[in-house]
Amino acid sequence: MTKTMMIVKTLPEVRQARGKLPGPLGLVPTMGYLHEGHLSLVRRAKEVCASVAVSIFVNPTQFGPKEDLSRYPRNLEGDLSLLREAGVDLVWTPDNEDVYPPGFQTWVSVENLTLPLEGAVRPGHFRGVTTVVAKLFNAFTPDRAFFGQKDAQQAAVIRRMSLDLNFPVEIEICPTVREADGLAMSSRNAYLNPQERQSATVLFRALSAAKTAFEHGDKDAGHLRALVEFTIAAEPLARLQYVSCADFDSLEELEQIRGRALLSLAVFVGDTRLIDNFILG
Amino acid sequence: MTKTMMIVKTLPEVRQARGKLPGPLGLVPTMGYLHEGHLSLVRRAKEVCASVAVSIFVNPTQFGPKEDLSRYPRNLEGDLSLLREAGVDLVWTPDNEDVYPPGFQTWVSVENLTLPLEGAVRPGHFRGVTTVVAKLFNAFTPDRAFFGQKDAQQAAVIRRMSLDLNFPVEIEICPTVREADGLAMSSRNAYLNPQERQSATVLFRALSAAKTAFEHGDKDAGHLRALVEFTIAAEPLARLQYVSCADFDSLEELEQIRGRALLSLAVFVGDTRLIDNFILG
Numbered sequence: 151m152t153k154t155m156m157i158v159k160t161l162p163e164v165r166q167a168r169g170k171l172p173g174p175l176g177l178v179p180t181m182g183y184l185h186e187g188h189l190s191l192v193r194r195a196k197e198v199c200a201s202v203a204v205s206i207f208v209n210p211t212q213f214g215p216k217e218d219l220s221r222y223p224r225n226l227e228g229d230l231s232l233l234r235e236a237g238v239d240l241v242w243t244p245d246n247e248d249v250y251p252p253g254f255q256t257w258v259s260v261e262n263l264t265l266p267l268e269g270a271v272r273p274g275h276f277r278g279v280t281t282v283v284a285k286l287f288n289a290f291t292p293d294r295a296f297f298g299q300k301d302a303q304q305a306a307v308i309r310r311m312s313l314d315l316n317f318p319v320e321i322e323i324c325p326t327v328r329e330a331d332g333l334a335m336s337s338r339n340a341y342l343n344p345q346e347r348q349s350a351t352v353l354f355r356a357l358s359a360a361k362t363a364f365e366h367g368d369k370d371a372g373h374l375r376a377l378v379e380f381t382i383a384a385e386p387l388a389r390l391q392y393v394s395c396a397d398f399d400s401l402e403e404l405e406q407i408r409g410r411a412l413l414s415l416a417v418f419v420g421d422t423r424l425i426d427n428f429i430l431g
Numbered sequence: 432m433t434k435t436m437m438i439v440k441t442l443p444e445v446r447q448a449r450g451k452l453p454g455p456l457g458l459v460p461t462m463g464y465l466h467e468g469h470l471s472l473v474r475r476a477k478e479v480c481a482s483v484a485v486s487i488f489v490n491p492t493q494f495g496p497k498e499d500l501s502r503y504p505r506n507l508e509g510d511l512s513l514l515r516e517a518g519v520d521l522v523w524t525p526d527n528e529d530v531y532p533p534g535f536q537t538w539v540s541v542e543n544l545t546l547p548l549e550g551a552v553r554p555g556h557f558r559g560v561t562t563v564v565a566k567l568f569n570a571f572t573p574d575r576a577f578f579g580q581k582d583a584q585q586a587a588v589i590r591r592m593s594l595d596l597n598f599p600v601e602i603e604i605c606p607t608v609r610e611a612d613g614l615a616m617s618s619r620n621a622y623l624n625p626q627e628r629q630s631a632t633v634l635f636r637a638l639s640a641a642k643t644a645f646e647h648g649d650k651d652a653g654h655l656r657a658l659v660e661f662t663i664a665a666e667p668l669a670r671l672q673y674v675s676c677a678d679f680d681s682l683e684e685l686e687q688i689r690g691r692a693l694l695s696l697a698v699f700v701g702d703t704r705l706i707d708n709f710i711l712g
Contacts, residue, residue, distance in 0.1 A: 161597060255543050256561070256595035261536040280537070281596075288597035291572075314537035315562075316442060316569035 155233060156240045160248055164289045167240050171201035177292035177319075179283060182206040183223040184232050187327040187335035191296040192236045194324050203240040203290050204233055210246060212278030223340045242289070249285060258284045258315070260307045266401050267394055267414060268303050268425070279304055280311045287317050295319050300326040300334050302412055302427040306401060326426070328354065334426045341422040349387040350419045353426040356381035360395075360413055364430050371395035371404040371411070374430075378415055391416040391423065398429065407431060436514060437521045441529055445570045448521050452482035458573035458600075460564060463487040464504040464618035465513050468608040472577040473517045475605050484521040484571050485514055491527060493559030504621045523570070530566060539565045539596070541588045547682050548675055548695060549584050549706070560585055561592045568598050576600050581607040581615050583693055583708040587682060607707070609635065615707045622703040630668035631700045634707040637662035637674075641694055645711050652676035652685040652692070655711075659696055672697040672704070679710065688712060 156167045168175065176195030180188050195202040206229055213219035226243060233241055257277050263269075264276040287295065295312075297305050305323045312321050327335045332354030333347075342350055359381050360374040368374065375393045382390040396403050398410035407430060414427035437448045449456065457476030461469050465487075476483040487510055494500035507524060514522055538558050544550075545557040568576065576593075578586050586604045593602050608616045613635030614628075623631055640662050641655040649655065656674045663671040677684050679691035688711060695708035 165599065253591075254595050256539065256541045256592050258565075258596070259538050259540065261538070263536065284539075285595075285597045288599060291599065310534075311537045314535050314566075315539070316566045318446065318569060318572065 153237075153239070155230070155238055157230065158240070158242055159244060161244075161289055164240075164242050168203070168290055171203070171239055173201065174199045174293035175290065176202045177286065177290045177295040178202065178204045179286050179295065179297070180204060180206055180229075181208045181222065181337065182229050183225055183337035183340065184229045185327075185335045185337065185339075187298050187300060189232060189236055190327050191298060191324050192233065192238060194322070195294070195296050196237055198322075199294055201239045202237070203242070203292065204238050205242040205244075205286055205290075207242070207244055207249060207282070209249070209278055209282045211250070211281060212275050214272055214274060217272070218338075218341075221341075223337055240290075242286075249282065257281050258311060260311050260314070263303070263307050263310050263401055266303075266396065266403070267392065268416070271391060271416065276304070276307050280307060283308055284311065284315070284317075287312070287319050292319055294322055296322050296324055298326060299323050299429070300336065300426065302414055302429075303401060306399070332358070334424075336424065338422055338424065342419060346387055346420045346422065349385050350422075350424060352382055352385040352388045352419075353415060353417055353424055356393075356415065357413060357426060357428045361428050361430065364407065364413075369407040371407055374407075374413060378413070382415070382417055387419055389418045391418060395430075398431075434518075434520070436511070436519055438511065439521070439523055440525060442525075442570055445521075445523050449484070449571055452484070452520055454482065455480045455574035456571065457483045458567065458571050458576040459483065459485045460567050460576065460578070461485060461487055461510075462489045462503065462618065463510050464506055464621065465510045466608075466616045466618065466620075468579050468581060468616035470513060470517055471608050472579060472605050473514065473519060475603070476575070476577050477518055479603075480575055482520045483518070484523070484573065485519050486523045486525075486567055486571075488523070488525055488530060488563070490530070490559055490563045492531070492562060493556050495553055495555060498553070499619075499622075504618050521571075523567075530563065538562050539592060541592050541595070544584070544588050544591050544682055547584075547677065547684070548673065549697070552672060552697065557585070557588050561588060564589055565592065565596070565598075568593070568600050573600055575603055577603050577605055579607060580604050580710070581617065581707065583695055583710075584682060587680070613639070615705075617705065619703055619705065623700060627668055627701045627703065630666050631703075631705060633663055633666040633669045633700070634696060634698050634705055637696065638694060638707060638709045641676075642709050642711065645688065645694075650688040652688055655688075655694060659694070663696070663698055668700055670699045672699060676711075679712075 176199030356378040378393040393415040457480030637659040659674040674696040692711040
């Protein structure tokens, strides 16, 4: 059975195409340069939804002025062929002007959850994320939307936003997909040269070291953070930006782990900034 | 033909009740204490929509700390009977906790349009308005929503919000409904004692004086503002808070009126703050 994948550019086209799709509709928002992580979201969406839509948009408002917006990797033709193969029904590839037309001035902001971690080192990042996701939800009116656990704080923030604003969308967070050596899949891995690519496994190694300690009974969040720090420090090409061991729901930093915790970190490998996390407990 | 009006309290009940209503659905958001202005919105909604929903919620987040939240007039039984008579299908009367549950932390903000006028003298007001309206849109998923021109800046801000965030909702702004002597209908008119009620016509008189000058060819926005000032100054119980003659779309203050303009003012009559406006051109 083959069917045609609709590819649209403007909001009215999205609405029209969406109207033709049988529900429930699953939405997978992406910034393109798709990898197995994205495709795992699409496959999960196919499992539980009658139709699947994907957006490909490198959202400028979630990049800081000194970040990698202009060199963020793109491969639209490759992406579309992967999505076609995966059986996606509708793809939105808007231009910046389709999403942020002249006069645009409305923002969706989540407060407490965006203060630590990525929010602390990437001011304005989450405001860009929540605003564009709200726009995507209203454009597609999906029944369910799929995000990766790799961006753990983003997942928590979007869940909060959707709950707080009554979006009639189920948010499903899917497990991080990893390379064979443990590196979390990310479009930004494309920035790594071969040496850096090898060093980049240090995020997974550091998280694994802390997890092993945790599973052997160490519930002291400070110890676990220190274990991560030591592991990163031992890797010449890597520089730790932050490590956090926080309450899974509130993202508040912990002293002792009692319930579920999020162990997360951001690391520069060469000039490339990578993030990763494990859920503990 | 009689039918039952559904009255619900929680968000799940709204969703369930909404599912039973044939589309298109019209939504009239209110803070209750309903008057002819609200009812004109309901009647218009009935004209163009198969089903009509009304929300009654005195939204705390759009009141400043020194404003009249605690004494805002309420009359739920009277409101429900008016809405029943008007043939409304669904009414949502949430408690504060239904709209702002513990942990709530997401806000919708419109930037430039909220800076002048009401936004300047009521900091945070429009953030409360846009947030609750976004929530109402997502709760009811209406096809069309109805607001009064009396709150002119609110109308512009909600239109912008809905456009910017891709809400699939048509925004319709309906004319201000007035008492026989010109006073714009407002729940806050209930605060006025008989003397103040008489003085309160000064808003309409001031706007009318400026409109007459405009129609006789005076396009100088400063003249029109001065006319309003003089008229208000001559009324002993009234104190002008602001008068504005601004571009209708951007709400930027004008020197000369070329296109459509919004002439608006806020006046304290005794302790009661009233607003009104005329569209010029």
